[in-house]
Amino acid sequence: MTVRNLHIIKASGEKDVFSVEKVKASLRKSGADEEVISDILSNLEDELYDGISTKEIYNRAFNLLKKRNRSFASRYKLKNAIYELGPTGFPFEKFIASILKHSGFKVEVGKIVQGICVTHELDVIARKDKEKNLFECKFHTEPGKACDVKIPLYIHSRFRDIQNFLDKNHPGTPAFKGWLVTNTRFTEDARKYGKCVGLNLLSWDFPKGNALKDRIDHTGLYPITVSTLLSAREKQFLLSRDVVLCKELIDDKFYLDHLGISEGRKSRILKEMEMLCKVS
Template identity: 35%
Template sequence: MKKIVYIVKGNGDKAEFDEKKLLKSLKNAGAEENIALRVLDKVYPQLYDGITTKKIYKIAFKELRNIDNPSASRYQLKWAIMRLGHGLEGFTFEKYVSRIFENLGYNTRLNVVAKGKNITHEIDLEIEKDGQRYLVECKHRSKPGVWIHIQVPLYVYARFLDLNDKYNGAIVVTNARFSKQAIAYASGVGLRLIGWNTKKQDNLKYLAEKSLVYPITVLKSIDDKCLKKLFNEEIIVVSDLLEKKQIIYKLFKKQKADKIIDEALKLKK
Protein backbone atom coordinates (compact mmCIF):
# COMPACT_ATOMS: atom_id res chain seq x y z
CA MET A 1 0.00 0.00 0.00
CA LYS A 2 1.33 3.40 -0.99
CA LYS A 3 1.90 5.93 1.76
CA ILE A 4 -0.42 8.91 2.20
CA VAL A 5 1.31 12.17 1.32
CA TYR A 6 -0.03 15.66 2.00
CA ILE A 7 0.85 18.27 -0.60
CA VAL A 8 0.66 22.07 -0.72
CA LYS A 9 -1.35 23.52 -3.60
CA GLY A 10 -0.56 26.74 -5.44
CA ASN A 11 -2.93 28.76 -3.23
CA GLY A 12 -1.30 27.44 -0.04
CA ASP A 13 -4.02 24.93 0.84
CA LYS A 14 -2.99 21.43 1.93
CA ALA A 15 -4.52 18.29 0.44
CA GLU A 16 -3.88 14.58 0.14
CA PHE A 17 -1.94 13.66 -2.99
CA ASP A 18 -4.35 12.26 -5.58
CA GLU A 19 -2.61 9.99 -8.08
CA LYS A 20 -5.74 9.97 -10.29
CA LYS A 21 -5.33 13.70 -10.94
CA LEU A 22 -1.70 13.25 -11.93
CA LEU A 23 -2.54 10.33 -14.23
CA LYS A 24 -5.35 12.34 -15.83
CA SER A 25 -3.10 15.33 -16.50
CA LEU A 26 -0.45 13.07 -18.04
CA LYS A 27 -2.99 11.36 -20.30
CA ASN A 28 -4.50 14.72 -21.27
CA ALA A 29 -1.03 15.66 -22.51
CA GLY A 30 -1.14 12.67 -24.86
CA ALA A 31 0.77 10.10 -22.80
CA GLU A 32 -0.46 6.53 -23.20
CA GLU A 33 -1.79 4.94 -20.00
CA ASN A 34 1.22 2.64 -19.63
CA ILE A 35 3.56 5.63 -19.92
CA ALA A 36 1.50 7.64 -17.42
CA LEU A 37 1.70 4.73 -14.96
CA ARG A 38 5.47 4.48 -15.46
CA VAL A 39 5.81 8.20 -14.69
CA LEU A 40 3.65 7.81 -11.57
CA ASP A 41 5.87 4.96 -10.36
CA LYS A 42 8.89 7.24 -10.80
CA VAL A 43 7.22 10.17 -9.04
CA TYR A 44 5.85 8.38 -5.96
CA PRO A 45 9.20 7.61 -4.24
CA GLN A 46 10.14 11.30 -4.55
CA LEU A 47 7.05 12.60 -2.73
CA TYR A 48 7.11 13.84 0.86
CA ASP A 49 4.73 15.67 3.19
CA GLY A 50 4.64 19.37 2.37
CA ILE A 51 5.81 19.02 -1.23
CA THR A 52 4.28 21.66 -3.50
CA THR A 53 2.24 20.95 -6.62
CA LYS A 54 4.85 22.94 -8.56
CA LYS A 55 7.59 20.59 -7.37
CA ILE A 56 5.47 17.54 -8.25
CA TYR A 57 4.92 18.98 -11.72
CA LYS A 58 8.67 19.45 -12.20
CA ILE A 59 9.38 15.87 -11.15
CA ALA A 60 6.61 14.46 -13.36
CA PHE A 61 7.70 16.62 -16.29
CA LYS A 62 11.30 15.45 -15.99
CA GLU A 63 10.27 11.78 -15.87
CA LEU A 64 7.80 12.15 -18.75
CA ARG A 65 10.37 13.96 -20.87
CA ASN A 66 12.76 11.03 -20.44
CA ILE A 67 10.10 8.67 -21.81
CA ASP A 68 7.93 10.72 -24.20
CA ASN A 69 9.25 14.21 -25.01
CA PRO A 70 6.31 15.47 -27.19
CA SER A 71 3.81 14.56 -24.45
CA ALA A 72 6.06 16.30 -21.93
CA SER A 73 5.88 19.50 -23.96
CA ARG A 74 2.07 19.41 -23.95
CA TYR A 75 2.04 18.53 -20.24
CA GLN A 76 3.80 21.77 -19.34
CA LEU A 77 1.29 23.98 -21.19
CA LYS A 78 0.15 25.78 -18.02
CA TRP A 79 3.70 26.75 -17.07
CA ALA A 80 4.59 27.57 -20.66
CA ILE A 81 1.77 30.12 -20.81
CA MET A 82 3.05 31.67 -17.58
CA ARG A 83 6.40 32.17 -19.31
CA LEU A 84 4.71 34.35 -21.92
CA GLY A 85 5.16 37.09 -19.33
CA HIS A 86 8.68 37.45 -20.70
CA GLY A 87 7.15 39.10 -23.77
CA LEU A 88 7.93 42.67 -24.76
CA GLU A 89 5.60 45.31 -23.29
CA GLY A 90 3.35 42.58 -21.90
CA PHE A 91 1.53 42.04 -25.20
CA THR A 92 2.64 38.46 -25.84
CA PHE A 93 -0.26 36.84 -23.98
CA GLU A 94 -2.76 38.95 -25.92
CA LYS A 95 -1.11 37.84 -29.16
CA TYR A 96 -1.25 34.22 -28.03
CA VAL A 97 -4.96 34.48 -27.19
CA SER A 98 -5.55 36.12 -30.57
CA ARG A 99 -3.91 33.17 -32.32
CA ILE A 100 -6.18 30.73 -30.47
CA PHE A 101 -9.28 32.58 -31.66
CA GLU A 102 -7.90 32.82 -35.20
CA ASN A 103 -7.50 29.04 -35.31
CA LEU A 104 -11.07 28.71 -34.07
CA GLY A 105 -12.29 30.66 -37.09
CA TYR A 106 -12.51 34.23 -35.74
CA ASN A 107 -11.25 37.42 -37.33
CA THR A 108 -9.14 39.24 -34.75
CA ARG A 109 -7.77 42.74 -34.10
CA LEU A 110 -5.33 43.61 -31.32
CA ASN A 111 -5.11 46.88 -29.37
CA VAL A 112 -8.33 48.45 -30.65
CA VAL A 113 -9.35 51.99 -29.67
CA ALA A 114 -13.15 52.20 -29.46
CA LYS A 115 -15.28 55.26 -28.72
CA GLY A 116 -18.04 54.51 -26.24
CA LYS A 117 -21.15 56.44 -25.27
CA ASN A 118 -19.21 58.27 -22.56
CA ILE A 119 -15.45 57.66 -22.94
CA THR A 120 -12.89 56.15 -25.31
CA HIS A 121 -11.64 52.64 -24.49
CA GLU A 122 -8.49 50.69 -25.32
CA ILE A 123 -9.49 47.09 -26.05
CA ASP A 124 -6.90 44.29 -25.75
CA LEU A 125 -8.50 42.20 -28.45
CA GLU A 126 -11.54 42.32 -30.71
CA ILE A 127 -12.88 39.11 -32.29
CA GLU A 128 -15.62 38.56 -34.86
CA LYS A 129 -17.34 35.50 -36.31
CA ASP A 130 -20.67 34.97 -38.08
CA GLY A 131 -21.54 38.64 -37.72
CA GLN A 132 -21.02 38.61 -33.94
CA ARG A 133 -18.34 40.89 -32.49
CA TYR A 134 -16.84 40.64 -28.99
CA LEU A 135 -14.42 42.68 -26.92
CA VAL A 136 -11.81 40.60 -25.10
CA GLU A 137 -9.89 41.58 -21.96
CA CYS A 138 -6.72 39.52 -21.41
CA LYS A 139 -5.24 39.04 -17.94
CA HIS A 140 -1.89 37.26 -17.78
CA ARG A 141 -0.38 35.98 -14.54
CA SER A 142 3.20 34.71 -14.28
CA LYS A 143 2.82 32.88 -10.95
CA PRO A 144 0.64 29.91 -9.89
CA GLY A 145 -2.04 30.13 -7.22
CA VAL A 146 -3.24 33.56 -8.37
CA TRP A 147 -6.96 34.36 -8.70
CA ILE A 148 -8.91 36.82 -10.81
CA HIS A 149 -11.35 38.47 -8.42
CA ILE A 150 -14.66 40.28 -8.87
CA GLN A 151 -13.08 43.65 -9.77
CA VAL A 152 -12.08 42.47 -13.25
CA PRO A 153 -15.52 41.20 -14.39
CA LEU A 154 -17.09 44.34 -12.88
CA TYR A 155 -15.04 46.80 -14.91
CA VAL A 156 -15.07 44.68 -18.10
CA TYR A 157 -18.86 44.51 -18.01
CA ALA A 158 -19.06 48.26 -17.31
CA ARG A 159 -16.84 48.81 -20.37
CA PHE A 160 -19.13 46.59 -22.45
CA LEU A 161 -22.20 48.59 -21.37
CA ASP A 162 -20.52 51.75 -22.66
CA LEU A 163 -19.73 49.98 -25.95
CA ASN A 164 -22.75 47.71 -26.42
CA ASP A 165 -23.76 49.48 -29.62
CA LYS A 166 -20.52 48.12 -31.14
CA TYR A 167 -20.18 44.69 -29.51
CA ASN A 168 -22.47 41.72 -28.96
CA GLY A 169 -20.70 40.64 -25.80
CA ALA A 170 -17.55 40.69 -23.71
CA ILE A 171 -15.02 38.03 -22.72
CA VAL A 172 -12.31 37.87 -20.05
CA VAL A 173 -9.42 35.49 -20.80
CA THR A 174 -6.80 34.57 -18.22
CA ASN A 175 -4.28 31.83 -17.54
CA ALA A 176 -5.23 32.06 -13.85
CA ARG A 177 -8.36 31.00 -11.96
CA PHE A 178 -11.51 33.02 -11.33
CA SER A 179 -12.90 33.44 -7.83
CA LYS A 180 -16.37 32.06 -7.06
CA GLN A 181 -17.70 35.60 -6.76
CA ALA A 182 -16.27 36.54 -10.17
CA ILE A 183 -17.85 33.45 -11.76
CA ALA A 184 -21.22 34.09 -10.11
CA TYR A 185 -21.30 37.72 -11.25
CA ALA A 186 -20.24 36.90 -14.80
CA SER A 187 -22.89 34.19 -15.04
CA GLY A 188 -25.54 36.64 -13.88
CA VAL A 189 -24.74 39.36 -16.42
CA GLY A 190 -23.81 37.10 -19.35
CA LEU A 191 -20.07 37.81 -19.34
CA ARG A 192 -17.99 34.95 -20.78
CA LEU A 193 -15.00 33.84 -18.71
CA ILE A 194 -12.15 31.76 -20.14
CA GLY A 195 -9.59 30.60 -17.60
CA TRP A 196 -7.96 27.62 -15.92
CA ASN A 197 -10.94 26.64 -13.74
CA THR A 198 -13.84 27.33 -16.09
CA LYS A 199 -16.11 24.75 -17.75
CA LYS A 200 -14.62 22.68 -20.57
CA GLN A 201 -15.74 24.75 -23.57
CA ASP A 202 -14.42 27.88 -21.85
CA ASN A 203 -11.25 26.34 -20.42
CA LEU A 204 -8.05 27.93 -21.74
CA LYS A 205 -6.16 24.63 -21.80
CA TYR A 206 -9.00 22.94 -23.70
CA LEU A 207 -9.22 25.76 -26.27
CA ALA A 208 -5.43 25.81 -26.77
CA GLU A 209 -5.38 22.07 -27.40
CA LYS A 210 -8.54 22.14 -29.54
CA SER A 211 -7.06 24.85 -31.75
CA LEU A 212 -3.59 23.20 -31.68
CA VAL A 213 -2.04 26.50 -30.64
CA TYR A 214 0.96 25.79 -28.42
CA PRO A 215 3.22 28.66 -27.28
CA ILE A 216 6.89 28.33 -28.18
CA THR A 217 7.61 28.25 -24.45
CA VAL A 218 6.47 24.60 -24.30
CA LEU A 219 9.67 23.59 -26.07
CA LYS A 220 12.63 22.48 -23.98
CA SER A 221 15.07 23.87 -26.56
CA ILE A 222 13.82 27.45 -26.10
CA ASP A 223 15.17 29.10 -22.98
CA ASP A 224 14.55 32.63 -21.72
CA LYS A 225 17.51 33.96 -23.71
CA CYS A 226 15.84 32.86 -26.94
CA LEU A 227 12.42 34.30 -26.17
CA LYS A 228 13.10 37.98 -26.72
CA LYS A 229 14.65 37.34 -30.14
CA LEU A 230 11.72 35.16 -31.20
CA PHE A 231 9.04 37.48 -29.82
CA ASN A 232 10.69 40.37 -31.70
CA GLU A 233 10.06 38.42 -34.90
CA GLU A 234 6.39 37.82 -33.97
CA ILE A 235 7.16 34.14 -33.38
CA ILE A 236 4.69 33.28 -30.62
CA VAL A 237 3.43 29.75 -31.27
CA VAL A 238 5.07 26.50 -32.39
CA SER A 239 3.60 26.66 -35.90
CA ASP A 240 5.40 30.01 -36.39
CA LEU A 241 8.73 28.22 -35.98
CA LEU A 242 7.92 25.90 -38.86
CA GLU A 243 6.57 28.69 -41.07
CA LYS A 244 9.57 30.96 -40.43
CA LYS A 245 12.46 28.50 -40.57
CA GLN A 246 14.70 30.95 -42.44
CA ILE A 247 14.41 33.44 -39.59
CA ILE A 248 15.26 30.73 -37.02
CA TYR A 249 18.48 29.93 -38.89
CA LYS A 250 19.36 33.64 -39.04
CA LEU A 251 18.80 34.11 -35.31
CA PHE A 252 20.65 31.03 -34.07
CA LYS A 253 23.58 28.82 -34.97
CA LYS A 254 22.69 25.80 -37.09
CA GLN A 255 22.95 23.28 -34.25
CA LYS A 256 20.59 25.32 -32.05
CA ALA A 257 18.19 26.03 -34.92
CA ASP A 258 18.12 22.34 -35.90
CA LYS A 259 17.25 21.41 -32.31
CA ILE A 260 14.38 23.94 -32.15
CA ILE A 261 12.90 22.90 -35.50
CA ASP A 262 13.22 19.19 -34.72
CA GLU A 263 11.40 19.58 -31.40
CA ALA A 264 8.68 21.68 -33.05
CA LEU A 265 8.14 19.03 -35.73
CA LYS A 266 7.80 16.26 -33.13
CA LEU A 267 5.17 18.26 -31.21
CA LYS A 268 3.13 18.91 -34.36
CA LYS A 269 2.88 15.19 -35.21
Protein backbone atom coordinates in the same frame (compact mmCIF):
# COMPACT_ATOMS: atom_id res chain seq x y z
CA MET B 1 2.50 7.01 5.58
CA THR B 2 1.40 5.95 2.08
CA VAL B 3 1.42 8.40 -0.83
CA ARG B 4 -2.37 8.36 -0.84
CA ASN B 5 -2.32 9.95 2.63
CA LEU B 6 0.29 12.59 1.80
CA HIS B 7 -0.63 16.23 2.16
CA ILE B 8 0.55 18.61 -0.54
CA ILE B 9 0.73 22.41 -0.70
CA LYS B 10 -1.08 23.97 -3.66
CA ALA B 11 0.07 27.12 -5.46
CA SER B 12 -2.58 29.08 -3.53
CA GLY B 13 -0.98 27.98 -0.25
CA GLU B 14 -3.87 25.66 0.61
CA LYS B 15 -3.27 22.09 1.80
CA ASP B 16 -4.77 19.15 -0.06
CA VAL B 17 -4.47 15.37 -0.17
CA PHE B 18 -2.14 14.04 -2.87
CA SER B 19 -4.07 12.52 -5.77
CA VAL B 20 -2.39 9.84 -7.87
CA GLU B 21 -5.33 10.03 -10.28
CA LYS B 22 -4.75 13.74 -10.97
CA VAL B 23 -1.11 13.09 -11.83
CA LYS B 24 -2.13 10.18 -14.06
CA ALA B 25 -4.72 12.33 -15.84
CA SER B 26 -2.24 15.14 -16.55
CA LEU B 27 0.32 12.65 -17.87
CA ARG B 28 -2.33 11.01 -20.10
CA LYS B 29 -3.24 14.42 -21.55
CA SER B 30 0.40 14.86 -22.55
CA GLY B 31 0.09 11.76 -24.75
CA ALA B 32 2.05 9.37 -22.52
CA ASP B 33 0.91 5.74 -22.59
CA GLU B 34 0.07 3.66 -19.52
CA GLU B 35 3.49 1.97 -19.39
CA VAL B 36 5.31 5.33 -19.32
CA ILE B 37 2.82 6.72 -16.77
CA SER B 38 3.28 3.69 -14.50
CA ASP B 39 7.06 4.01 -14.71
CA ILE B 40 7.00 7.74 -13.91
CA LEU B 41 4.65 7.25 -10.96
CA SER B 42 6.85 4.48 -9.59
CA ASN B 43 9.86 6.81 -9.67
CA LEU B 44 7.86 9.79 -8.43
CA GLU B 45 6.34 8.05 -5.42
CA ASP B 46 9.82 7.27 -4.05
CA GLU B 47 10.57 11.04 -4.00
CA LEU B 48 7.36 12.35 -2.40
CA TYR B 49 7.10 13.56 1.17
CA ASP B 50 4.41 15.09 3.37
CA GLY B 51 4.06 18.82 2.70
CA ILE B 52 5.61 18.73 -0.79
CA SER B 53 4.40 21.51 -3.09
CA THR B 54 2.46 20.90 -6.30
CA LYS B 55 5.21 22.84 -8.08
CA GLU B 56 7.85 20.38 -6.90
CA ILE B 57 5.69 17.41 -7.92
CA TYR B 58 5.21 18.97 -11.35
CA ASN B 59 8.95 19.64 -11.76
CA ARG B 60 9.86 16.06 -10.87
CA ALA B 61 7.19 14.55 -13.14
CA PHE B 62 8.19 16.90 -15.97
CA ASN B 63 11.88 15.94 -15.74
CA LEU B 64 11.01 12.24 -15.73
CA LEU B 65 8.72 12.66 -18.73
CA LYS B 66 11.27 14.76 -20.64
CA LYS B 67 13.77 11.89 -20.45
CA ARG B 68 11.26 9.67 -22.26
CA ASN B 69 9.59 11.97 -24.79
CA ARG B 70 10.19 15.70 -25.26
CA SER B 71 6.95 16.40 -27.14
CA PHE B 72 4.93 14.78 -24.34
CA ALA B 73 6.90 16.87 -21.83
CA SER B 74 6.09 20.01 -23.84
CA ARG B 75 2.35 19.32 -23.64
CA TYR B 76 2.67 18.53 -19.95
CA LYS B 77 4.23 21.94 -19.25
CA LEU B 78 1.48 23.90 -21.03
CA LYS B 79 0.23 25.70 -17.93
CA ASN B 80 3.73 26.83 -16.95
CA ALA B 81 4.47 27.74 -20.57
CA ILE B 82 1.65 30.28 -20.50
CA TYR B 83 3.20 31.89 -17.41
CA GLU B 84 6.41 32.16 -19.46
CA LEU B 85 4.58 34.52 -21.83
CA GLY B 86 4.88 37.19 -19.12
CA PRO B 87 5.68 39.29 -17.26
CA THR B 88 3.92 42.21 -19.01
CA GLY B 89 0.85 40.30 -20.17
CA PHE B 90 1.08 41.65 -23.72
CA PRO B 91 2.42 38.37 -25.16
CA PHE B 92 -0.61 36.67 -23.56
CA GLU B 93 -2.89 39.06 -25.45
CA LYS B 94 -1.03 38.22 -28.66
CA PHE B 95 -1.36 34.52 -27.84
CA ILE B 96 -5.15 34.81 -27.46
CA ALA B 97 -5.29 36.85 -30.69
CA SER B 98 -3.22 34.21 -32.51
CA ILE B 99 -5.54 31.42 -31.36
CA LEU B 100 -8.55 33.40 -32.61
CA LYS B 101 -6.83 34.22 -35.91
CA HIS B 102 -6.02 30.58 -36.59
CA SER B 103 -9.63 29.71 -35.69
CA GLY B 104 -10.96 31.83 -38.56
CA PHE B 105 -11.41 35.24 -36.90
CA LYS B 106 -10.12 38.57 -38.17
CA VAL B 107 -8.36 40.12 -35.19
CA GLU B 108 -7.12 43.52 -34.02
CA VAL B 109 -4.92 44.00 -30.95
CA GLY B 110 -4.74 47.10 -28.74
CA LYS B 111 -7.37 49.14 -30.60
CA ILE B 112 -8.87 52.32 -29.10
CA VAL B 113 -12.69 52.22 -29.01
CA GLN B 114 -15.04 55.05 -28.09
CA GLY B 115 -17.39 54.70 -25.14
CA ILE B 116 -20.17 57.10 -24.21
CA CYS B 117 -18.08 58.46 -21.30
CA VAL B 118 -14.43 57.73 -22.18
CA THR B 119 -12.30 55.88 -24.71
CA HIS B 120 -11.07 52.33 -24.05
CA GLU B 121 -8.06 50.42 -25.29
CA LEU B 122 -9.21 46.88 -25.97
CA ASP B 123 -6.85 43.93 -25.84
CA VAL B 124 -8.39 41.99 -28.75
CA ILE B 125 -11.27 42.53 -31.17
CA ALA B 126 -12.26 39.42 -33.13
CA ARG B 127 -14.73 39.28 -36.03
CA LYS B 128 -16.16 36.38 -38.00
CA ASP B 129 -19.04 36.88 -40.43
CA LYS B 130 -21.47 39.19 -38.55
CA GLU B 131 -20.18 38.16 -35.13
CA LYS B 132 -18.10 40.66 -33.15
CA ASN B 133 -16.25 39.79 -29.95
CA LEU B 134 -14.39 42.10 -27.57
CA PHE B 135 -11.74 40.44 -25.39
CA GLU B 136 -10.02 41.73 -22.29
CA CYS B 137 -7.13 39.61 -21.01
CA LYS B 138 -6.07 39.39 -17.38
CA PHE B 139 -2.62 37.85 -17.07
CA HIS B 140 -1.29 36.69 -13.71
CA THR B 141 2.40 35.96 -13.22
CA GLU B 142 1.82 34.12 -9.93
CA PRO B 143 0.40 30.58 -9.94
CA GLY B 144 -2.49 30.27 -7.52
CA LYS B 145 -3.62 33.88 -7.88
CA ALA B 146 -7.29 33.73 -8.86
CA CYS B 147 -9.23 36.34 -10.82
CA ASP B 148 -11.77 37.65 -8.31
CA VAL B 149 -15.12 39.38 -8.86
CA LYS B 150 -13.60 42.88 -9.00
CA ILE B 151 -12.12 42.14 -12.43
CA PRO B 152 -15.36 41.13 -14.25
CA LEU B 153 -17.14 44.02 -12.52
CA TYR B 154 -14.60 46.45 -13.97
CA ILE B 155 -14.49 44.85 -17.43
CA HIS B 156 -18.27 44.68 -17.69
CA SER B 157 -18.55 48.40 -16.89
CA ARG B 158 -16.15 49.17 -19.76
CA PHE B 159 -18.13 47.02 -22.19
CA ARG B 160 -21.38 48.71 -21.09
CA ASP B 161 -19.83 52.13 -21.79
CA ILE B 162 -18.92 51.00 -25.31
CA GLN B 163 -22.34 49.43 -25.93
CA ASN B 164 -24.10 52.59 -24.69
CA PHE B 165 -22.12 54.65 -27.20
CA LEU B 166 -23.10 52.29 -30.03
CA ASP B 167 -26.77 52.31 -28.99
CA LYS B 168 -26.84 56.12 -28.93
CA ASN B 169 -24.79 56.87 -32.05
CA HIS B 170 -25.31 53.77 -34.20
CA PRO B 171 -28.78 52.43 -33.34
CA GLY B 172 -29.49 49.02 -34.80
CA THR B 173 -25.87 47.90 -34.61
CA PRO B 174 -25.81 44.24 -33.49
CA ALA B 175 -24.60 43.80 -29.92
CA PHE B 176 -21.09 42.43 -29.48
CA LYS B 177 -20.05 39.60 -27.21
CA GLY B 178 -17.85 40.59 -24.30
CA TRP B 179 -15.14 38.24 -23.05
CA LEU B 180 -12.77 38.17 -20.09
CA VAL B 181 -9.85 35.75 -20.42
CA THR B 182 -7.33 34.82 -17.73
CA ASN B 183 -4.47 32.35 -17.53
CA THR B 184 -5.37 31.32 -13.98
CA ARG B 185 -8.81 30.68 -12.47
CA PHE B 186 -11.97 32.62 -11.63
CA THR B 187 -13.38 32.69 -8.13
CA GLU B 188 -16.92 31.41 -7.64
CA ASP B 189 -18.26 34.97 -7.28
CA ALA B 190 -16.51 36.00 -10.52
CA ARG B 191 -18.18 33.11 -12.37
CA LYS B 192 -21.58 33.95 -10.84
CA TYR B 193 -21.29 37.60 -11.84
CA GLY B 194 -20.22 36.76 -15.38
CA LYS B 195 -23.20 34.44 -15.81
CA CYS B 196 -25.59 37.00 -14.32
CA VAL B 197 -24.60 39.88 -16.64
CA GLY B 198 -23.85 37.84 -19.76
CA LEU B 199 -20.07 38.35 -19.69
CA ASN B 200 -18.30 35.38 -21.27
CA LEU B 201 -15.49 34.01 -19.10
CA LEU B 202 -12.57 31.89 -20.25
CA SER B 203 -9.84 30.66 -17.92
CA TRP B 204 -7.34 27.85 -17.61
CA ASP B 205 -10.07 25.46 -16.39
CA PHE B 206 -13.38 27.22 -17.17
CA PRO B 207 -15.84 26.52 -18.71
CA LYS B 208 -15.46 22.81 -18.14
CA GLY B 209 -14.70 20.97 -21.37
CA ASN B 210 -14.12 24.18 -23.32
CA ALA B 211 -11.58 25.95 -21.11
CA LEU B 212 -8.37 27.53 -22.37
CA LYS B 213 -6.37 24.33 -21.82
CA ASP B 214 -9.01 22.31 -23.73
CA ARG B 215 -9.07 24.72 -26.68
CA ILE B 216 -5.29 24.59 -26.99
CA ASP B 217 -5.20 20.77 -26.81
CA HIS B 218 -8.05 20.40 -29.33
CA THR B 219 -6.58 22.81 -31.88
CA GLY B 220 -2.86 22.11 -31.42
CA LEU B 221 -2.27 25.87 -31.09
CA TYR B 222 0.48 25.69 -28.47
CA PRO B 223 2.59 28.70 -27.47
CA ILE B 224 6.28 28.47 -28.42
CA THR B 225 7.11 28.66 -24.72
CA VAL B 226 6.14 24.96 -24.36
CA SER B 227 9.31 24.01 -26.25
CA THR B 228 11.87 22.03 -24.26
CA LEU B 229 14.55 22.76 -26.88
CA LEU B 230 14.38 26.54 -27.26
CA SER B 231 16.24 28.63 -24.67
CA ALA B 232 14.55 31.44 -22.73
CA ARG B 233 16.48 34.00 -24.83
CA GLU B 234 15.36 32.37 -28.07
CA LYS B 235 11.73 32.30 -26.93
CA GLN B 236 11.82 36.00 -26.07
CA PHE B 237 13.37 36.81 -29.46
CA LEU B 238 10.53 34.99 -31.24
CA LEU B 239 7.84 36.58 -29.07
CA SER B 240 9.28 40.02 -29.81
CA ARG B 241 8.74 39.27 -33.51
CA ASP B 242 5.12 38.19 -32.94
CA VAL B 243 5.90 34.50 -33.38
CA VAL B 244 3.69 33.26 -30.57
CA LEU B 245 2.48 29.82 -31.70
CA CYS B 246 4.46 26.70 -32.58
CA LYS B 247 2.48 26.65 -35.82
CA GLU B 248 3.75 30.14 -36.68
CA LEU B 249 7.35 29.08 -36.16
CA ILE B 250 6.86 26.17 -38.56
CA ASP B 251 5.50 28.64 -41.15
CA ASP B 252 8.26 31.21 -40.44
CA LYS B 253 11.22 28.90 -39.75
CA PHE B 254 13.65 31.50 -41.15
CA TYR B 255 13.58 33.10 -37.68
CA LEU B 256 15.67 30.17 -36.47
CA ASP B 257 18.33 31.18 -39.00
CA HIS B 258 18.35 34.70 -37.51
CA LEU B 259 19.12 33.09 -34.15
CA GLY B 260 22.13 31.29 -35.63
CA ILE B 261 20.76 27.86 -34.76
CA SER B 262 22.60 24.94 -36.38
CA GLU B 263 20.85 22.81 -39.00
CA GLY B 264 20.81 19.77 -36.72
CA ARG B 265 19.24 21.63 -33.79
CA LYS B 266 16.89 23.48 -36.13
CA SER B 267 15.64 20.14 -37.45
CA ARG B 268 15.01 18.86 -33.89
CA ILE B 269 13.16 22.05 -32.90
CA LEU B 270 10.90 21.92 -35.98
CA LYS B 271 10.20 18.23 -35.42
CA GLU B 272 9.16 19.04 -31.85
CA MET B 273 6.86 21.82 -33.13
CA GLU B 274 5.28 19.56 -35.75
CA MET B 275 4.58 16.86 -33.17
CA LEU B 276 2.89 19.42 -30.91
CA CYS B 277 0.71 20.79 -33.71
CA LYS B 278 -0.72 17.39 -34.58
CA VAL B 279 -4.32 17.17 -33.46
CA SER B 280 -5.53 13.69 -32.57
